[in-house]
Amino acid sequence: MSGFTFSSTGTTCDGVDPAAIAAAEGTPLYVYSAALIVARYRALDAALGAHPHRVHYALKANSTLGLVRLLRSAGSAADANSGGEIAVALRAGVHPRDIVFTGVGKTVAELEYAVSIGVGAINAESGGELDRIDRIATARGVRVRVALRINPGVEADSHPGIVTGGPGHKFGVPIEEAGAVCRAAAGRKGLDLVGVHAHVGSQLTTLDAVAATASTITRFAQELRADGVALEHVDLGGGLGISYDGNPALAVTDYARTLVDAVAPTGLTLLVEPGRWIVGPAGVLVAAVVDVKPQRNGRYFVVLDAGMSELMRPALYGAKHRLERLTVRSGSDVTCDVVGPICETTDVIRLGQSMPLPEVGDLLLVRDAGAYGSAMASNYNRRALPPEVLVEGGAWRVIRRRQTVDDLLACES
Ligand SMILES: Cc1ncc(COP(=O)(O)O)c(C=O)c1O
The missing domain is CATH 3.20.20.10 (Alanine racemase)
Incomplete structure (x- = not known):
């Protein structure tokens, strides 16, 4: 079947580079095949x-x-x-x-x-x-x-x-x-x-x-x-x-x-x-690293610009989604607790991920996020829902744009 190809030399969605979509649309971002x-x-x-x-x-x-x-x-x-x-x-x-x-x-x-x-x-x-x-x-x-x-x-x-x-x-x-x-x-x-x-x-x-x-x-x-x-x-x-x-x-x-x-x-x-x-395997969530900080136990917190407001499954069910690095870094692996930016300790994406230490701005991709991802997303912490992009026939298009502050306030007086 077509869809995503993950490799250390480059990840693609039906021939399209998700990092290129992220460069155009920003992160966090859902991409579907x-x-x-x-x-x-x-x-x-x-x-x-x-x-x-x-x-x-x-x-x-x-x-x-x-x-x-x-x-x-x-x-x-x-x-x-x-x-x-x-x-x-x-x-x-x-x-x-x-x-x-x-x-x-x-x-x-x-x-x-x-x-x-x-x-x-x-x-x-x-x-x-x-x-x-x-x-x-x-x-x-x-x-x-x-x-x-x-x-x-x-x-x-x-x-x-x-x-x-x-x-x-x-x-x-x-x-x-x-x-x-x-x-x-x-x-x-x-x-x-x-x-x-x-x-x-x-x-x-x-x-x-x-x-x-x-x-x-x-x-x-x-x-x-x-x-x-x-x-x-x-x-x-x-x-x-x-x-x-x-x-x-x-x-x-x-x-x-x-x-x-x-x-x-x-x-x-x-x-x-x-x-x-x-739809599960046909969608991914692309997120950027916004902070990296050492923990006292030798592990690192890698804080993403996506969390339980975009993908609730890890917080809600303890779900473990595989992560891929879109920004390639050399160096030996360290243990990273990849977490979201929400004010909740339960707001994790993947604990105990082994990978070379990323830097702020690096892109990570969360696999198998097509089902119960965007559908369960929320505006918690007044965060805008992310855009969603459909890759089709070698091209991509936005099928839901990112929310704006006006969207967030549209129902309020
Ligand atoms: C009544 C009903 N039908 C279908 C589904 C879809 O289930 P799934 O996404 O696991 O195929 C659900 C989800 O829980 C459901 O409650």
């Missing part, structure tokens, strides 16, 4: 093979308009997690029917919006939410396509902050109660129960939870059909993990085969909602 995003979307789509399926890219991983538009042109449908993400998907040209609306706490206003445009399915989280959708539908004299999100009680092997399908997690309806909720929904005037849905976590790196979820949900779907519910699809969510450390990750072909093997005997359409796997 259009070719890699499309290639990864196509690889997953191809791995799902001939069984009827639809890939609904999960906008929560990265909802920058230019990327959603790119994926839409490649043929992707969308998974939106809020009214805002639905609006972005529409702006990107996604047809309302190609949107599934997920989310653990949808407001009535968001449900009204989703109903008014006619999304492909609302993945309802509870019996109460189905009641609210039914009320909206009957008031409008329409039927709304819904799927029930089921919590299969599967403990996935991932960071505790991003597993969602085990007992005690707030997501969906426990599998033991789902039959009654679905049968009640199937009798409602305003609802068409077209699917069942589950998403048991993100950054999954083994097949166990994927296989257990796929078989539990598929069996459940078959039971519903046997009771006369005219289901159309099984939506098995997202979650396919990527390698942050360079060791082999779960193969997309094995992941896809596990899902298809479970769903194929039913003949139901398979929906998936991948986010991280498609």
Whole structure:
């Protein structure tokens, strides 16, 4: 696949030098490879093979308009997690029917919006939410396509902050109660129960939870059909993990085969909602060193102009992203704690990085930052959101400009 090439003699993104982009746009800065995003979307789509399926890219991983538009042109449908993400998907040209609306706490206003445009399915989280959708539908004299999100009680092997399908997690309806909720929904005037849905976590790196979820949900779907519910699809969510450390990750072909093997005997359409796997490795964060200072223990603090306001994952999950040096320095390696400029001790990018001591102004690149990077960025410490650049066809363009002070204050009086 195309994308980034990292070497001691020079790093490129599809032939373009990220340092040259940084020279023009400043740092911090996100850079994405259009070719890699499309290639990864196509690889997953191809791995799902001939069984009827639809890939609904999960906008929560990265909802920058230019990327959603790119994926839409490649043929992707969308998974939106809020009214805002639905609006972005529409702006990107996604047809309302190609949107599934997920989310653990949808407001009535968001449900009204989703109903008014006619999304492909609302993945309802509870019996109460189905009641609210039914009320909206009957008031409008329409039927709304819904799927029930089921919590299969599967403990996935991932960071505790991003597993969602085990007992005690707030997501969906426990599998033991789902039959009654679905049968009640199937009798409602305003609802068409077209699917069942589950998403048991993100950054999954083994097949166990994927296989257990796929078989539990598929069996459940078959039971519903046997009771006369005219289901159309099984939506098995997202979650396919990527390698942050360079060791082999779960193969997309094995992941896809596990899902298809479970769903194929039913003949139901398979929906998936991948986010991280498609865009994660296709984006990097480029940052400059703003200070270097020795610690008493022989290590150094290397302070960047990017931190948890640009990339929250290390602070939030203890995530370890690989770093590359865009400015080459000779000298023996020292141990560097690479940190951000935010007033929080948790604001780190990578602790214990071994490298020749950098100097102020040197550029570092944080790998695999395409997912849950810019999407989770904030204005904390009144920092402007960084620009985002898409490299496509050997050229690059800004798909989101850097915020200005006026942008930061635009909503205030
Ligand atoms: C319901 C749902 N679908 C899809 C995703 C995307 O997950 P991932 O980026 O791990 O593929 C998430 C993320 O947590 C989610 O909550």
